[in-house]
Amino acid sequence: MRKKEKKLLFLIRAFNDLDHFAPVICEALRSNYRVHLVFTSEWPGEHYLTTFLDGQGAEVTKLKWLERFHWRIRPKMGGFFVLRILDTLFGVIPALVWMFKMGFISVIVEWGGISGRDVARYLLVAGRILRLPIFSFPHGYHIWRNKIINDLMIRLGEEHPAFDFSERNRFSRVIVQSENVQQFFLERKIRREKLMVLGSPRFSEQWGLRNLNLALKDHRNIGIPLDKPLILIFLGTWDYRMNKSACFELIKALATVPDTNVLIKGHSRGSRAGGLTEGERDNWLSDSIFYAEDSTPSTVLIHHARMVINYGSSIGIEAVLQHKPYCNASFLTENSTIFDKSGVAFDANSVEDVIEFVEQTLKCSKTATMTNETRAEFLKEHVYADQAESKVLDGYLELFSERVC
Incomplete structure (x- = not known):
């Protein structure tokens, strides 16, 4: 049969x-x-x-x-x-x-x-x-x-x-x-x-590597220059108790860091829900501040980034997978997250803290915000x-x- x-x-x-x-x-x-x-x-x-x-x-x-x-x-x-x-x-x-x-x-x-x-x-x-x-x-x-x-x-x-x-x-x-x-x-x-x-x-980890390789084959060009260290910041959904004005202040401060490019990635729910509108892009984008295309996978952007700043998105787990220096800008949201005091991120309580993280990461090519032990512990609890x-x-x-x- x-x-x-x-x-x-x-x-x-x-x-x-x-x-x-x-x-x-x-x-x-x-x-x-x-x-x-x-x-x-x-x-x-x-x-x-x-x-x-x-x-x-x-x-x-x-x-x-x-x-x-x-x-x-x-x-x-x-x-x-x-x-x-x-x-x-x-x-x-x-x-x-x-x-x-x-x-x-x-x-x-x-x-x-x-x-x-x-x-x-x-x-x-x-x-x-x-x-x-x-x-x-x-x-x-x-x-x-x-x-x-x-x-x-x-x-x-x-x-x-x-x-x-x-x-x-x-x-x-x-x-x-x-x-x-x-x-x-x-x-x-x-x-x-x-x-x-x-x-x-x-x-x-196994799928993360496979997924990244697939994405890199399909997105060889992310549309922004990579001749300078790339600071990647992910935006959260604005109505999830986010401080939008403080986020803009952070972007303004990041723009003053010399010899770097800043890339902003909006939330997957769309520009109004968790990104920058066209008017906001006109006000904030410049020769050193860029806005990622919605179609470009976040995995690819993280791969090209020197460091990652995040405060309201699960994509922070991808930064952990890729061993990227990771700043948890927790002061930008009233919510608490799994990244707070997790041992896998630098916890920033102010714009000044973020700038300190950026400058230290640029100075030292081996800057790490997690150890093998804290990374493994985090993944075991939240992923496995x-x-x-x-x-x-x-x-x-x-x-x-x-x-x-």
């Missing part, structure tokens, strides 16, 4: 999903799973990781009939009950038939509600009808240690229904990378038995979930061999 194929369906909405799913997809392919990727938003998935995974055997599936209904036909309709009927007839039922014929054994989607976003909503309903295990995988990394992390939570209060994630208990499992991330979800009413702490394949690196991907693949609903 012919052995039944093991097929996985990954629903990918944005680059961040792909970035965190890619190492799991790669390992699944290596373990003889057939993997189908469906891009569920208007983002077409054009990225070096998509090309790489396609070359490894992943199948990018275009559900044109579902996209046509959701993006072209549905917006022209009105009325709650009419939309519910149309969603069932032209969304859920066709998705159900397709998924049944394909014979998927599991569905993987980003962190978010079980109802899904965009085209994913029909596929998730169909998956539940078919009683398939549906796993919610990380699409980012939660670095915060405090409860009230953004302006919306301050305005509405942490008990507001907007921060109640109990709907996500309908997932088969919700995967998190560390105990700190698990605590965040527990506080938002996801049951402990639904949560699994498996570590972060995205930030593992207190287990060996090799066990992280094993945990993810074991999900697909268990029958959980």
Whole structure:
């Protein structure tokens, strides 16, 4: 009798999903799973990781009939009950038939509600009808240690229904990378038995090196001169209790450091949410201050940087992976993070502290903000979930061999 194929369906909405799913997809392919990727938003998935995974055997599936209904036909309709009927007839039922014929054994989607976003909503309903295990995988990394992390939570209060994630208990499992991330979800009413702490394949050392090499092949030119030491600063999401004016003061001070170039990288959520608008770029950019293109991977920028300054982004973990001198400008946010007093970064409490860090790093080519021991300890806690690196991907693949609903 012919052995039944093991097929996985990954629903990918944005680059961040792909970035965190890619190492799991790669390992699944290596373990003889057939993997189908469906891009569920208007983002077409054009990225070096998509090309790489396609070359490894992943199948990018275009559900044109579902996209046509959701993006072209549905917006022209009105009325709650009419939309519910149309969603069932032209969304859920066709998705159900397709998924049944394909014979998927599991569905993987980003962190978010079980109802899904965009085209994913029909596929998730169909998956539940078919009683398939549906796993919610990380699409980012939660670095915060405090409860009230953004302006919306301050305005509405942490008990507001907007921060109640109990709907996500309908997932088969919700995967998190560390105990700190698990605590965040527990506080938002996801049951402990639904949560699994498996570590972060995205930030593992083995995948980090492979990912960097792939990115460097695809982005040989980052569009700025590299004839001077490069100071790289990552911006956080402004409404996550960030001090924007102090950040601009820091950029102004960095511009005075002689014989250097400063590169600003906006947050992946966009220029208004966590970057510089066109007007702000006109005011701040100069012959020595540059703004990175959104399409240039942060891994490549860190590779070319002499040092990294960060205060509100998980990309700081990438700086740790690449052994870069790393400044944690914690005074720019009211939040506390996993980088504070972590032993892997220089903790700066003022603009003056950052400038001191920059000057010392420029003077000494061997400046280090971490030891091998503190780096290993940090990665073990926040990336490997207190287990060996090799066990992280094993945990993810074991999900697909268990029958959980």
